[in-house]
Each structure stands twice: as C-alpha cells, then as structure tokens.
Amino acid sequence: MAGKYSSGKHAIAISDRSGLQYPYNEMVREWNGLWVHISEFESKQPQLELKVRGGDAQALEHPRPPERTAPAVLISLPLNPFETYLATSAIINVNSPDHGRSAGDTVRFRGPPFVSSETDKFNNCSDVDGIAGSVICQAAGYTISLGKYVSGAAVSSDDWYYFTAASGSATTGGLRGGGTASAGPVTITA
Numbered sequence: 001m002a003g004k005y006s007s008g009k010h011a012i013a014i015s016d017r018s019g020l021q022y023p024y025n026e027m028v029r030e031w032n033g034l035w036v037h038i039s040e041f042e043s044k045q046p047q048l049e050l051k052v053r054g055g056d057a058q059a060l061e062h063p064r065p066p067e068r069t070a071p072a073v074l075i076s077l078p079l080n081p082f083e084t085y086l087a088t089s090a091i092i093n094v095n096s097p098d099h100g101r102s103a104g105d106t107v108r109f110r111g112p113p114f115v116s117s118e119t120d121k122f123n124n125c126s127d128v129d130g131i132a133g134s135v136i137c138q139a140a141g142y143t144i145s146l147g148k149y150v151s152g153a154a155v156s157s158d159d160w161y162y163f164t165a166a167s168g169s170a171t172t173g174g175l176r177g178g179g180t181a182s183a184g185p186v187t188i189t190a
Contacts (some may be wrong), residue, residue: 074110074184075099082136082178084129084170085149085162092131093148093162096183101144101161108141108186111179126179130171136178140164141186154185 011024016034026037031044085091085145094109103109111123111133125133142163147154149162 017057033103034093042045058169063124071187072185073171074182074188077109077178077181077183079180080176080178081181082125082128083176084131084173086173087171088169089173090131090165090167091149091162092128092136093160094163094183095160097159098161099161099183101147103144106141106186107144107163107183108188109137109141109178110184111137112181125181126177128170128177129175131165131168135167135177136163137181138165139186142166154163 002012008024008087012021013024013027013035014021015027017036020037027035027039028038029035030041033147071179075096077094081095083093083095087092109125111125113122114121122137124137127133128136142165144161144163145154146161147156148160154162181190
C-alpha cells in the first residue's frame with residue numbers, strides 16, 4: 001500500500017543550520033542536503049561550479065601556408081670538387097651530389113670563407129691542373145651544363161655538372177682539385 005504524505009500545515013521542523021524550530025511548510029533543502037528555513041537558505045557559490053575548459057588552441061586544423069620561394073643559399077661541395085677534362089681543354093667537371101640544378105643556371109664558385117675584423121669575404125678556390133683558382137671563382141660565375149663531360153660528350157649524372165673556364169686550360173687533364181669550395185648564385189655576397 002503506497003502511502004501518501006500529509007500536507008504538514010500544522011507540523012514543525014528543526015533547521016539543520018540553526019537548530020531553531022520553524023513551520024514545516026517553510027522549510028527547503030539546500031544544494032548540500034541541509035534542511036533549512038527559507039530565511040536561512042544559501043544558494044550554491046558559483047565558484048564551486050567550475051566550468052571545464054580545454055586548452056588554448058595552438059594551431060589551425062587545416063593550415064594553408066603561403067607558397068614561398070626558398071632563399072638562395074651556398075651549397076658546400078665535397079673536397080676537391082673540380083676535375084679537368086683533357087689537357088689543353090678549359091672544360092671543368094664539378095662534383096656536387098644531388099645538386100638539383102638546371103641546365104643554363106649561372107653558378108658562382110667560392111673558396112673557404114675569410115673572416116677579419118674589417119671584412120667578411122670568400123677566398124679563391126685552389127688552382128686546378130694549371131687553371132687558376134681566381135678564374136674558377138670569378139665574380140660573374142659560369143653558365144653550367146648538366147652531366148659529366150667525358151670522351152667528348154656529356155654523360156647524364158645527378159652528381160655532376162660542367163662549365164668552360166673563362167681563361168686558361170688544363171695542363172694534364174683528368175686531375176681533381178679546388179680544395180674546400182662552395183657553389184651558389186652570383187647574387188650572394190659575403
């Protein structure tokens with residue numbers, strides 16, 4: 001048998017907060033479970049209801065960075081990267097692994113850097129088989145062809161390109177030299 005509750009219009013109740021006696025119909029339950037008179041009621045402090053917030057956003061979900069052109073940089077060449085073709089020839093093969101250059105690019109060669117308190121610049125490359133390092137490292141640079149020049153023709157290679165020196169010619173041919181060198185566009189200055 002389900003019971004019904006009485007209305008409590010003549011009943012009294014004791015407040016859990018103050019211990020005083022009040023009419024039952026004027027009692028309410030607080031958020032913390034205390035049974036108190038309406039004059040003693042305290043609502044829940046908003047700081048007790050923390051709102052869970054995620055961390056700050058750090059990146060875009062679908063980024064689309066603008067296309068940019070990579071700045072011109074020097075590429076370090078392996079030790080003694082220059083190889084003469086034949087005696088009396090001005091053709092010089094350049095060893096530059098995975099160089100990524102195109103036929104017709106203008107490349108300027110530079111020797112090791114020279115740093116002083118007054119200027120920063122590059123030294124000339126070392127002489128190679130009778131061709132002066134100052135000729136190889138001329139400021140105007142050289143227009144290159146792809147591959148390694150062997151037996152009167154260019155052999156395809158991703159690691160070699162060649163140019164014709166502005167002056168001088170090899171005395172022996174087939175010799176490597178140049179010491180420490182780098183290659184890059186003509187526009188880079190020390």
